[in-house]
Amino acid sequence: MDGFGVTAAFWGLSALAVGSALGIMLARSLLHAVLWLILAFAGLAGLFVTLSADFVAVAQVLVYAGAVGVLVVFAIMLTPNSQTGNSETRMVGPGLFVASVVSGIMVYIATQTDWSTAARGDFPATALEIGTALTNRYLLPFEVASVLLIAAMVGAIVLVRAARDEPERRELAGEGEGEVNTAEAAGREVVAAGSHGGH
Amino acid sequence: MNPDYSLLIPEYILAVWAALVVAVDVMMPKLRRDVPAYLAALGALAAGIASVLYIDVNKGFEAIPGVTIMHVDDYTTYMRVLLCGIAVFILLMSAQFVRMRLSHAGEYSAIVLVATLGGMLMVEGTELITSWIALELLSFCFYTLVSFARRELRSNEAGLKYMLLGAFSTALFLYGLSLIYGVTGTTTYDGIAAALSNRGEDLTLALVVGFVFIIAGLGFKVAAVPFHMYTPDAYQGAPLPITAMLSTTSKAAAFALFFRLFTTAFLPAHEEWKWMIALIAAVTMMWGNLVALQQTNLRRLFAYSSIGQVGFMLIAVAAATQDAGSSLLFHMAGYAVTNLAAFTIIVVFFNREGSDEIADLAGLAERQPFLALAMVTALFSLAGMPLFAGFFTKFMLFVSGWDAGLEWLSGVAVVASLISLYYYLMVIRQMYVIAPRVPGRFRTPALLWGVIAVLVVGVFFLGIWPAPLLDAADTAAAFLFRA
Numbered sequence: 001m002d003g004f005g006v007t008a009a010f011w012g013l014s015a016l017a018v019g020s021a022l023g024i025m026l027a028r029s030l031l032h033a034v035l036w037l038i039l040a041f042a043g044l045a046g047l048f049v050t051l052s053a054d055f056v057a058v059a060q061v062l063v064y065a066g067a068v069g070v071l072v073v074f075a076i077m078l079t080p081n082s083q084t085g086n087s088e089t090r091m092v093g094p095g096l097f098v099a100s101v102v103s104g105i106m107v108y109i110a111t112q113t114d115w116s117t118a119a120r121g122d123f124p125a126t127a128l129e130i131g132t133a134l135t136n137r138y139l140l141p142f143e144v145a146s147v148l149l150i151a152a153m154v155g156a157i158v159l160v161r162a163a164r165d166e167p168e169r170r171e172l173a174g175e176g177e178g179e180v181n182t183a184e185a186a187g188r189e190v191v192a193a194g195s196h197g198g199h
Numbered sequence: 200m201n202p203d204y205s206l207l208i209p210e211y212i213l214a215v216w217a218a219l220v221v222a223v224d225v226m227m228p229k230l231r232r233d234v235p236a237y238l239a240a241l242g243a244l245a246a247g248i249a250s251v252l253y254i255d256v257n258k259g260f261e262a263i264p265g266v267t268i269m270h271v272d273d274y275t276t277y278m279r280v281l282l283c284g285i286a287v288f289i290l291l292m293s294a295q296f297v298r299m300r301l302s303h304a305g306e307y308s309a310i311v312l313v314a315t316l317g318g319m320l321m322v323e324g325t326e327l328i329t330s331w332i333a334l335e336l337l338s339f340c341f342y343t344l345v346s347f348a349r350r351e352l353r354s355n356e357a358g359l360k361y362m363l364l365g366a367f368s369t370a371l372f373l374y375g376l377s378l379i380y381g382v383t384g385t386t387t388y389d390g391i392a393a394a395l396s397n398r399g400e401d402l403t404l405a406l407v408v409g410f411v412f413i414i415a416g417l418g419f420k421v422a423a424v425p426f427h428m429y430t431p432d433a434y435q436g437a438p439l440p441i442t443a444m445l446s447t448t449s450k451a452a453a454f455a456l457f458f459r460l461f462t463t464a465f466l467p468a469h470e471e472w473k474w475m476i477a478l479i480a481a482v483t484m485m486w487g488n489l490v491a492l493q494q495t496n497l498r499r500l501f502a503y504s505s506i507g508q509v510g511f512m513l514i515a516v517a518a519a520t521q522d523a524g525s526s527l528l529f530h531m532a533g534y535a536v537t538n539l540a541a542f543t544i545i546v547v548f549f550n551r552e553g554s555d556e557i558a559d560l561a562g563l564a565e566r567q568p569f570l571a572l573a574m575v576t577a578l579f580s581l582a583g584m585p586l587f588a589g590f591f592t593k594f595m596l597f598v599s600g601w602d603a604g605l606e607w608l609s610g611v612a613v614v615a616s617l618i619s620l621y622y623y624l625m626v627i628r629q630m631y632v633i634a635p636r637v638p639g640r641f642r643t644p645a646l647l648w649g650v651i652a653v654l655v656v657g658v659f660f661l662g663i664w665p666a667p668l669l670d671a672a673d674t675a676a677a678f679l680f681r682a
Binding site: 105106108109112113114115116118136137138139140141144145147148151152154155156157158159163164165166167168 | 202207214221228232260262263266268269298299300301302303304306307309310313316317320326328329332333335336339340342343344346347349358378381382383384394403404405408
């Protein structure tokens with residue numbers, strides 16, 4: 001896949017991806033940032049196509065530009081009380097400096113390094129290759145990823161859902177001293193009330 | 200040929216047991232709320248016993264012929280047993296705590312088991328993707344566990360900070376891996392080592408930057424300065440037993456991965472990363488111990504003290520010799536036993552008094568002499584006093600650094616170690632010299648009394664007769680350098 005069209009598409013899509021990434025950073029409203037993010041995902045998907053990774057490109061569009069983007073928009077829309085603006089910060093200067101130094105180094109590396117490159121023949125259907133790798137070479141890491149997803153899901157449920165079991169502090173507190181625990185329990189309630197007020 | 204799935208039996212036990220604990224908890228709502236923790240402790244024990252069966256097994260898990268993604272050898276076995284042992288003690292000290300202060304008791308214990316599983320996979324991984332996903336498994340479990348006390352703002356804050364910085368460090372780590380892959384064209388440790396030794400004399404900038412990113416990513420996981428910012432908050436906000444787990448499981452597993460990756464895959468490029476790690480080690484040990492001097496909260500004190508300990512352990516990674524490996528493994532065991540003892544004591548005190556301020560320890564020697572004495576043992580061991588575990592393990596570590604040509608680093612370590620003595624002594628002064636604020640003795644629950652006694656005996660055992668464990672650590676480290 002060489003030729004003028006591909007090269008032009010590569011640079012165009014790169015500009016799109018980097019430009020919308022900048023948009024994410026510069027947008028003042030969280031919602032605008034998410035829209036930029038979706039555009040950046042789409043640009044990346046296009047880049048994957050030019051790099052002959054067709055399956056990854058499709059997955060990128062379906063999962064990231066589609067599902068993840070919509071999910072984030074929903075999350076923002078459904079939490080009306082949260083602040084969605086981008087607050088002021090004094091770190092703009094240092095941030096810009098660090099970012100430009102790092103990106104300068106990365107560009108230098110990308111152009112100067114003698115990369116280990118794969119032979120560029122006709123690519124077979126990449127879905128087949130990825131499927132084989134996942135059920136063969138990467139079977140075990142793939143299974144570990146499933147354990148990870150379950151653990152993350154359980155964790156998310158634990159942190160969000162109302163508990164069916166409650167701590168038994170009061171009950172146990174009755175066994176011995178009273179004063180310290182009561183005072184502390186009162187403190188805890190104040191903290192809990194504070195957390196409700198904060199959001 | 201199929202890969203040898205029987206190599207991973209301890210991991211299966213942990214995964215199945217974790218599911219079982221949750222199932223039991225769901226099926227039996229009337230169950231007392233400390234039971235899941237005891238049940239899970241049994242599972243960790245079973246996995247530990249299963250791990251012992253792999254002593255002197257030396258076999259790679261070949262996903263496809265020629266691609267070894269995991270390796271079970273004595274190094275793996277040593278760390279597996281250590282991690283399972285830590286999990287048993289963490290769960291034992293959690294039981295009362297969870298009953299009194301946390302909801303979702305079943306899920307809590309299950310996630311502790313899964314975190315241990317992640318740690319074990321990190322130890323045995325010999326392929327970048329496998330190691331990385333194992334690291335993520337451990338990290339995700341910790342993100343949940345740190346914010347488990349969800350009604351306490353401090354726990355929420357700790358969880359959020361830990362997760363955001365964790366995601367950032369993961370991105371750095373992955374970027375580093377991609378650079379290494381780009382230069383070497385492979386993700387297996389063996390393949391990377393071969394590619395690095397064939398590359399000739401030229402210093403590739405991509406490689407160096409890759410190392411920088413990987414060291415930064417792992418530096419976050421082990422809490423090395425300057426990637427330690429989240430540590431004090433996470434330690435203070437997390438439920439207390441999880442703080443203990445952060446300072447033991449998380450560090451042991453991350454260091455095991457760190458050491459295996461750098462001494463097998465990256466060893467041919469030793470000269471290019473040695474100075475980076477040595478520098479970070481020096482800064483970490485000085486910074487951790489100096490900032491610890493100003494702490495008034497016991498957990499923050501232990502956070503900075505653990506940062507200091509990380510500095511000591513990094514000496515071994517920088518040295519990257521077989522001796523350094525064995526002293527790292529040895530120190531890790533001594534450190535884990537000591538820290539678990541200290542945290543079990545803090546848990547008992549916290550369950551009772553609801554406080555973790557150093558000032559509230561005042562007069563502990565009068566109120567509960569056993570706890571105070573055990574705490575002195577733990578603190579002396581951490582400070583590295585003779586007769587206690589910490590002395591010999593640190594000594595070995597410093598000597599291995601010296602032998603590997605890092606004399607200045609060992610010198611800095613001795614100074615940092617002396618500084619640490621001061622703040623450990625301050626805690627002891629609080630317990631023994633200052634009069635108690637609240638009069639009256641209290642009792643330690645029998646089970647935790649036993650746990651503390653076992654750990655204190657362990658501290659003395661390692662300090663007085665270190666030979667058996669040192670031999671084991673030696674054999675284990677030898678496997679990394681057999682080539």
